[in-house]
Amino acid sequence: MKEVYDAIIIGSGAGGGTVAYRLTRAGMKVLLLEQGRRYDPLEDFPLGQNNWERWDHFDTQNPDSYVSPPQYLGKRAMGLVSTLHGSPVVQNPRLALNYVRASGLGGTTLRYQAEAHRFPEHAFTMKSLFGIADDWPLSYQELAPYYAQAEQLLGVAGDHRNPFKPAREPFPMPAHPLGCPSQHIAAGAARLGLTLSSNSLAIPTRPYRGRPACIYCRGCGHGCPVGDKGSIDVVMIAPAEATGKLTIKTGARALRIEVNRQGLAEAVIWKGEGGIQRTYGRTIVVAGGAIETPRLLLNSASRSFPHGLANTNGLVGAYLMTHLSVVLVVLFDEPVKSYQGLPIDSRIWDFSSPERVREQGGGFALGVMGSPEGIVSPAMFALTAPGWGRKHKAYMKQYYGAHSSIFGVAEEIPKKENRVRLSETKDTDGVPKAQVSLALRDGDLKLLELMRDRCRELARASGVQEIALYTSIDSMGATHVAGTARMGRDARDSVVNASGQTHDVPNLFIADSSVLVTQGCGDSPSLTITALALKIADHIVAKLKSGNGK
Numbered sequence: 001m002k003e004v005y006d007a008i009i010i011g012s013g014a015g016g017g018t019v020a021y022r023l024t025r026a027g028m029k030v031l032l033l034e035q036g037r038r039y040d041p042l043e044d045f046p047l048g049q050n051n052w053e054r055w056d057h058f059d060t061q062n063p064d065s066y067v068s069p070p071q072y073l074g075k076r077a078m079g080l081v082s083t084l085h086g087s088p089v090v091q092n093p094r095l096a097l098n099y100v101r102a103s104g105l106g107g108t109t110l111r112y113q114a115e116a117h118r119f120p121e122h123a124f125t126m127k128s129l130f131g132i133a134d135d136w137p138l139s140y141q142e143l144a145p146y147y148a149q150a151e152q153l154l155g156v157a158g159d160h161r162n163p164f165k166p167a168r169e170p171f172p173m174p175a176h177p178l179g180c181p182s183q184h185i186a187a188g189a190a191r192l193g194l195t196l197s198s199n200s201l202a203i204p205t206r207p208y209r210g211r212p213a214c215i216y217c218r219g220c221g222h223g224c225p226v227g228d229k230g231s232i233d234v235v236m237i238a239p240a241e242a243t244g245k246l247t248i249k250t251g252a253r254a255l256r257i258e259v260n261r262q263g264l265a266e267a268v269i270w271k272g273e274g275g276i277q278r279t280y281g282r283t284i285v286v287a288g289g290a291i292e293t294p295r296l297l298l299n300s301a302s303r304s305f306p307h308g309l310a311n312t313n314g315l316v317g318a319y320l321m322t323h324l325s326v327v328l329v330v331l332f333d334e335p336v337k338s339y340q341g342l343p344i345d346s347r348i349w350d351f352s353s354p355e356r357v358r359e360q361g362g363g364f365a366l367g368v369m370g371s372p373e374g375i376v377s378p379a380m381f382a383l384t385a386p387g388w389g390r391k392h393k394a395y396m397k398q399y400y401g402a403h404s405s406i407f408g409v410a411e412e413i414p415k416k417e418n419r420v421r422l423s424e425t426k427d428t429d430g431v432p433k434a435q436v437s438l439a440l441r442d443g444d445l446k447l448l449e450l451m452r453d454r455c456r457e458l459a460r461a462s463g464v465q466e467i468a469l470y471t472s473i474d475s476m477g478a479t480h481v482a483g484t485a486r487m488g489r490d491a492r493d494s495v496v497n498a499s500g501q502t503h504d505v506p507n508l509f510i511a512d513s514s515v516l517v518t519q520g521c522g523d524s525p526s527l528t529i530t531a532l533a534l535k536i537a538d539h540i541v542a543k544l545k546s547g548n549g550k
């Protein structure tokens with residue numbers, strides 16, 4: 001007798017791990033396939049080890065599968081290329097996409113900074129309100145109860161009195177205190193009539209549901225060593241495992257999804273320790289992230305779906321979005337202990353409505369990153385400090401803790417031609433690689449210019465000196481990728497409906513960043529992915545319980 005799971009979930013990140021939680025808690029028998037490995041915070045992210053801050057535990061290198069051809073942007077982009085002390089350090093063109101993520105149980109939340117943002121109401125109706133992008137098939141009000149559940153599960157600390165966000169109940173925990181750089185920059189923001197607010201973060205300010213309070217070690221991006229951060233392995237997968245209903249296979253890569261003669265998804269072909277295997281499920285949920293999900297669907301072409309699974313309208317892979325970002329590294333005239341506190345403890349939301357930035361598409365947010373990205377300790381800073389002996393020590397004393405960053409982040413308006421396709425070349429498993437095409441348009445450049453100018457204004461108003469500028473023109477490291485199997489009401493212009501169910505295959509669901517229609521307005525996406533995954537999972541449970549699993 002072949003074993004049949006109620007659901008097979010592919011990928012264990014913000015989307016997949018959350019679906020596993022909800023399905024198993026509802027009594028469903030679930031198989032979770034994760035190509036990465038399981039990490040143990042105490043063993044794998046130890047703070048006590050030499051050089052802990054230089055470790056990169058996750059597979060984050062740019063695999064040659066994600067190549068976006070360089071884009072030549074002309075003279076105009078020279079105002080946006082990275083600078084150090086005012087001089088450009090790289091040349092036009094824009095470099096290839098470096099898709100940053102983590103492979104492992106918990107997915108990219110293993111290394112996220114746990115910013116937990118609800119998208120504003122208008123982000124769901126951008127087309128109707130502003131003629132930008134597309135409307136979602138659901139409203140903010142429909143998602144709000146799931147946002148609230150996601151915040152409870154992730155343990156979000158924040159201040160609910162944010163005038164730029166929808167009115168809401170208090171967060172599960174009070175906000176984290178602002179670090180020194182944010183306190184200084186708050187004064188500069190106030191001079192410009194802007195409001196700097198504490199960031200909402202899935203990081204506990206007090207012990208929460210078995211998790212300790214944050215110890216402010218700044219290790220979020222390396223894997224939280226104490227297990228307080230609301231990463232999906234901790235908050236979703238551990239309780240799902242405790243139900244006894246979840247079978248987890250790590251090092252297990254889904255290669256293909258098979259459909260039967262009735263056009264229903266039937267089995268997953270995957271490669272694990274025991275070689276190639278076929279496992280059957282009543283429902284199949286794809287949650288490999290916005291690059292791997294379309295790649296898997298396109299690689300699952302069959303006689304019934306010759307152009308790829310769920311791809312009758314050719315939209316699997318289309319509308320790829322990343323975030324546009326500008327980072328201004330600034331120097332205070334005295335050390336402000338920028339190494340203390342959380343990586344991103346504050347945000348300025350004044351520009352998050354497209355009404356505030358009419359000439360551009362989409363809104364954006366500003367924020368403060370304590371120490372510049374990557375510099376989390378004296379050891380890291382010493383690598384950038386010049387000189388030897390006394391000279392080196394004097395530099396460290398004067399400057400360690402005096403640098404910080406002001407950043408701007410905007411959503412990239414979805415464009416059909418920005419997409420994931422299958423490459424001609426194959427990887428070592430014989431699977432065609434993903435080929436990414438991603439080009440900036442005029443509106444994107446305008447947004448980058450606007451964010452650069454606002455960051456500089458804020459730096460001036462805060463009395464700090466600009467040291468370097470980086471923008472996504474040439475440091476194209478995308479941490480927020482989304483949109484390649486988007487949701488919609490109409491089967492002609494979307495891949496899934498508002499319940500994550502593919503229009504083409506009734507028992508095939510997608511529950512990750514791929515389904516996003518827009519990326520908010522400078523918001524980070526994981527809370528929305530998690531809330532959507534809870535909603536999608538509820539729909540799957542109802543379907544399975546009604547006996548209508550297929």
Ligand SMILES: Cc1cc2nc3c(=O)[nH]c(=O)nc-3n(C[C@H](O)[C@H](O)[C@H](O)COP(=O)(O)OP(=O)(O)OC[C@H]3O[C@@H](n4cnc5c(N)ncnc54)[C@H](O)[C@@H]3O)c2cc1C
Pocket residue numbers: 010011012013014015016033034035036100101102103104105106107108109111112113114115116117221252253254255287288289290292293296478479480481511512513514524525526527529
């Ligand atoms: C450095 C960094 C910081 C970030 N900070 C924030 C933040 O503060 N706030 C925020 O909201 N977002 C943040 N993000 C983004 C956020 O982490 C992602 O948007 C989110 O995790 C995406 O969720 P997902 O479910 O789509 O995919 P992922 O979380 O990436 O999970 C996908 C999983 O699927 C697995 N997988 C893929 N293909 C297969 C296959 N064929 N078979 C088996 N397994 C497969 C992968 O190994 C992976 O574990 C950050 C990202 C990075 C890189």
